[in-house]
Amino acid sequence: MRFPFKFPQFASPKALHESGVLGMNERNHAYIMRYNNRKDYPDVDDKLRTKKLAVEHGVSTAEFVGAIDCQFQVKNFFKMVENVPDFVIKPGHGSGGRGILVITRHDGKTFYKPNGARCDFNFIYEHISNILSGLYSLGGNPDYALFERCIDFSDVYSRFSYQGVPDVRLIVFKGYPVMSMIRLATKLSDGRANLHQGAIGVGISIKTGLPLFAAQHNKRIEVHPDTNANLSELRIPFWQEHLRLAALCATMTPLGYFGADISTDSKRGPLLLELNARPGLAIQIANGCGLLKRLRLIESLPENLHATIEEKIKFSKENFD
Amino acid sequence: MQDNRQRRLTVFWLAAILCAIAAAITFAKVKYLDFSFDDKASFYYQADATLAFEAKKGADVKLSISLPEKTSLYYFGRDPSGDSRFNIVRENGLARAAAEFICTSNGWQNISYRFKIIPKSGGGEKAEFNLPPEKENPPQVSDAIKIAVAKLVKKIDPEANMTSRNFASALFRELAAMPPEQKKIFSPLSGSSGTLEAADLILSLKEIPSRIVRGIFLNEQARSSQAAQFLEVWCGDAWVMFKPSSGEEQKPKDFLVLQRSGKSLYEISGASNSSLRFSVTKVPQGAASLNRIRANVIGDQKLSDFSLFSLPASEQNIFKRLTLLPLAILFIVIARNIVGVKTMGTFMPVLIAMAFLEMSLIPGLLCFAIILTVGLSIRFWLSKLNLLMVPRISAVVVVVILIMQAISIAGNLLKLPNFISATFFPLIIIAWTIERASTVWEEDGAGHTIRQLAASLVTAVFSYLVLSNSYLQYLLYTFAELNLAILGVILLLGTYTGYRLTELLRFKSLVK
Numbered sequence: 001m002r003f004p005f006k007f008p009q010f011a012s013p014k015a016l017h018e019s020g021v022l023g024m025n026e027r028n029h030a031y032i033m034r035y036n037n038r039k040d041y042p043d044v045d046d047k048l049r050t051k052k053l054a055v056e057h058g059v060s061t062a063e064f065v066g067a068i069d070c071q072f073q074v075k076n077f078f079k080m081v082e083n084v085p086d087f088v089i090k091p092g093h094g095s096g097g098r099g100i101l102v103i104t105r106h107d108g109k110t111f112y113k114p115n116g117a118r119c120d121f122n123f124i125y126e127h128i129s130n131i132l133s134g135l136y137s138l139g140g141n142p143d144y145a146l147f148e149r150c151i152d153f154s155d156v157y158s159r160f161s162y163q164g165v166p167d168v169r170l171i172v173f174k175g176y177p178v179m180s181m182i183r184l185a186t187k188l189s190d191g192r193a194n195l196h197q198g199a200i201g202v203g204i205s206i207k208t209g210l211p212l213f214a215a216q217h218n219k220r221i222e223v224h225p226d227t228n229a230n231l232s233e234l235r236i237p238f239w240q241e242h243l244r245l246a247a248l249c250a251t252m253t254p255l256g257y258f259g260a261d262i263s264t265d266s267k268r269g270p271l272l273l274e275l276n277a278r279p280g281l282a283i284q285i286a287n288g289c290g291l292l293k294r295l296r297l298i299e300s301l302p303e304n305l306h307a308t309i310e311e312k313i314k315f316s317k318e319n320f321d
Numbered sequence: 322m323q324d325n326r327q328r329r330l331t332v333f334w335l336a337a338i339l340c341a342i343a344a345a346i347t348f349a350k351v352k353y354l355d356f357s358f359d360d361k362a363s364f365y366y367q368a369d370a371t372l373a374f375e376a377k378k379g380a381d382v383k384l385s386i387s388l389p390e391k392t393s394l395y396y397f398g399r400d401p402s403g404d405s406r407f408n409i410v411r412e413n414g415l416a417r418a419a420a421e422f423i424c425t426s427n428g429w430q431n432i433s434y435r436f437k438i439i440p441k442s443g444g445g446e447k448a449e450f451n452l453p454p455e456k457e458n459p460p461q462v463s464d465a466i467k468i469a470v471a472k473l474v475k476k477i478d479p480e481a482n483m484t485s486r487n488f489a490s491a492l493f494r495e496l497a498a499m500p501p502e503q504k505k506i507f508s509p510l511s512g513s514s515g516t517l518e519a520a521d522l523i524l525s526l527k528e529i530p531s532r533i534v535r536g537i538f539l540n541e542q543a544r545s546s547q548a549a550q551f552l553e554v555w556c557g558d559a560w561v562m563f564k565p566s567s568g569e570e571q572k573p574k575d576f577l578v579l580q581r582s583g584k585s586l587y588e589i590s591g592a593s594n595s596s597l598r599f600s601v602t603k604v605p606q607g608a609a610s611l612n613r614i615r616a617n618v619i620g621d622q623k624l625s626d627f628s629l630f631s632l633p634a635s636e637q638n639i640f641k642r643l644t645l646l647p648l649a650i651l652f653i654v655i656a657r658n659i660v661g662v663k664t665m666g667t668f669m670p671v672l673i674a675m676a677f678l679e680m681s682l683i684p685g686l687l688c689f690a691i692i693l694t695v696g697l698s699i700r701f702w703l704s705k706l707n708l709l710m711v712p713r714i715s716a717v718v719v720v721v722i723l724i725m726q727a728i729s730i731a732g733n734l735l736k737l738p739n740f741i742s743a744t745f746f747p748l749i750i751i752a753w754t755i756e757r758a759s760t761v762w763e764e765d766g767a768g769h770t771i772r773q774l775a776a777s778l779v780t781a782v783f784s785y786l787v788l789s790n791s792y793l794q795y796l797l798y799t800f801a802e803l804n805l806a807i808l809g810v811i812l813l814l815g816t817y818t819g820y821r822l823t824e825l826l827r828f829k830s831l832v833k
Contacts, residue, residue: 010825015832017820023828025658026818034325098764126707133710135760140710197765218827281828290831 020290035256099136201286209239403435493568661821
């Protein structure tokens with residue numbers, strides 16, 4: 001008789017360390033706590049502030065439509081969006097893609113979500129009210145709702161994503177882009193680009209911008225389960241611009257270790273979606289490669305070795321596959 | 322880098338100092354207050370020395386009772402519930418309980434000195450009472466007695482070659498057989514006291530050191546008895562105890578020596594017809610309160626103040642729970658940072674475990690499941706009403722309160738006492754758990770919710786097993802300072818940068 005339960009095979013900590021895998025404790029202790037000052041967190045946690053900083057430093061972002069921060073303005077939201085064909089409502093202090101409502105078209109009465117579902121004025125009214133009451137914000141604090149134009153990604157990644165906007169995540173350490181992946185929404189992830197919900201992570205080589213490795217739920221895959229597209233055929237347009245944008249973000253904020261989420265609009269090119277001061281570790285699985293050696297390499301460089309972002313990008317491209 | 326190492330070193334030293342303080346206090350408690358690591362229930366003796374006497378109204382009565390000498394077998398100390406008229410005085414290095422008062426009534430009266438006797442763990446009669454006697458001059462006695470003694474010695478030991486031991490035992494046999502009027506020569510007392518005094522006198526004239534020992538048997542269940550008396554005879558290398566009635570050698574068990582080589586156990590003036598009797602009760606006691614009693618008896622108030630025993634009893638019960646909490650929290654730290662378990666809310670499992678502690682495990686789990694299921698379904702229904710967040714969570718809190726009350730009432734009606742304490746669940750935490758579970762459910766699906774809830778429950782059950790361990794309860798309650806060491810370990814874990822156990826699975830594919 002065979003025992004149906006298979007005891008999980010653990011990797012040895014030594015082998016993981018030799019492969020340069022960064023663990024959660026070490027990420028928090030040696031990188032986030034050390035290079036990210038608590039007082040700088042609003043730079044990335046407050047989306048309006050991030051947007052303002054981005055404009056000041058020449059980082060392109062999605063087109064700003066407006067913001068609502070008190071309940072009595074909520075009923076007037078339509079005035080803000082009546083002249084734009086599509087829009088996204090985001091909580092100002094949201095995280096992990098929570099509370100984001102995408103409207104791809106509307107006729108003044110009916111609003112259409114990316115999957116074609118319709119919703120009415122009241123639905124959007126309630127959604128904004130929920131955002132203001134702090135349902136999606138960190139710690140449940142009162143929040144504001146941010147209105148932006150949709151990013152039109154249709155002709156760039158349409159074969160590779162189920163509904164949601166695919167975005168490129170770049171880990172930036174002391175101004176150097178160190179690792180990258182693109183996150184593709186799936187049916188399982190409900191059209192969202194969150195890896196723990198079942199989105200696909202495809203590691204992208206810093207050097208070439210070509211896909212390295214694709215993983216869903218920590219397991220390697222070759223094709224997109226919903227669109228059947230071969231993931232190795234994925235191409236990131238304007239790769240150099242992605243790197244430049246990510247490195248430029250490091251001038252926006254004193255944070256030393258963060259993740260930059262960049263999406264590509266078919267007309268405007270790469271745009272910064274948001275920054276994250278606690279970027280996740282799943283990027284290592286999507287790359288089939290650990291972060292630790294790359295981070296250690298940058299820590300070992302003398303201060304001010306590379307003064308400009310071009311020099312930093314050049315160093316990253318030479319050293320990080 | 323340097324800065325980081327410096328900080329790590331600081332944490333390390335801080336943890337080391339905390340552990341050292343905890344170890345030092347624990348050591349002091351064990352060494353000087355004889356706190357026990359063993360949580361076995363034990364007992365102590367409560368003894369009353371009752372002096373009965375006859376006195377007239379207005380008589381100025383002065384009395385004193387000799388108190389036990391230090392011994393390696395027992396701790397003893399005054400019990401404050403006894404008569405408060407006694408003062409402890411010291412005479413020639415020996416303690417006596419003394420009292421002085423004016424009688425307020427005529428006739429027979431009693432005064433009791435109450436004290437506690439606690440057996441020492443692993444104590445044995447040590448050398449302190451086997452010290453050789455000091456040289457004593459033979460007592461001054463009349464010639465008649467001298468002649469009588471010489472005659473008796475001649476009769477017992479005609480060749481004068483017996484050892485002290487054999488001589489003493491033969492002397493007792495001789496005295497026992499002697500008619501009382503003949504014994505009167507050696508001692509005016511009758512009975513065994515007379516025999517003792519006679520033997521003491523004869524031995525000291527023969528220059529064999531001897532002394533009368535008075536004490537009480539602790540294990541005798543007799544309501545009240547006089548002190549027992551023996552004669553100790555120095556047999557060249559040790560004191561040997563003889564029973565006066567038969568001359569047998571004795572090694573009495575559970576015998577507390579009150580006095581060695583004294584005239585009497587008590588002195589009294591201003592009264593007549595006095596007699597001293599003892600009564601001893603054996604009091605069973607749990608290890609924790611025995612530690613407290615022992616600490617009080619040892620009388621080192623300063624040290625025992627460190628322990629929670631100095632608090633009033635009702636506060637002690639609260640502290641019994643509190644002292645265990647750091648251990649459960651350490652458990653959470655390990656579960657999250659070393660194992661990598663994802664729980665719903667950091668300390669939610671510990672608080673749930675505390676509720677399980679009140680209700681015991683199975684009813685607790687059942688109650689938790691009921692509250693969560695009902696709460697979640699009501700929460701899903703509430704989310705359809707599109708309420709603002711604070712009113713919605715408040716509604717959930719109220720619903721949780723109502724569910725708890727319903728369970729309590731149902732438990733009462735169905736005679737299930739464990740369910741009555743359903744109200745011990747931390748309701749705000751439960752309400753937040755319901756809220757969080759429902760948002761996770763909506764966003765990440767039922768699978769994630771159930772996995773997180775299961776992880777939280779498993780952690781709660783393990784915390785419960787830690788918290789409900791009666792030995793750990795005893796240990797951390799008695800040695801509350803061990804929580805300093807736990808604090809140190811938690812600080813140390815704060816610098817742990819190694820992999821979590823779950824990461825060894827998660828990143829397995831990255832091993833080349």
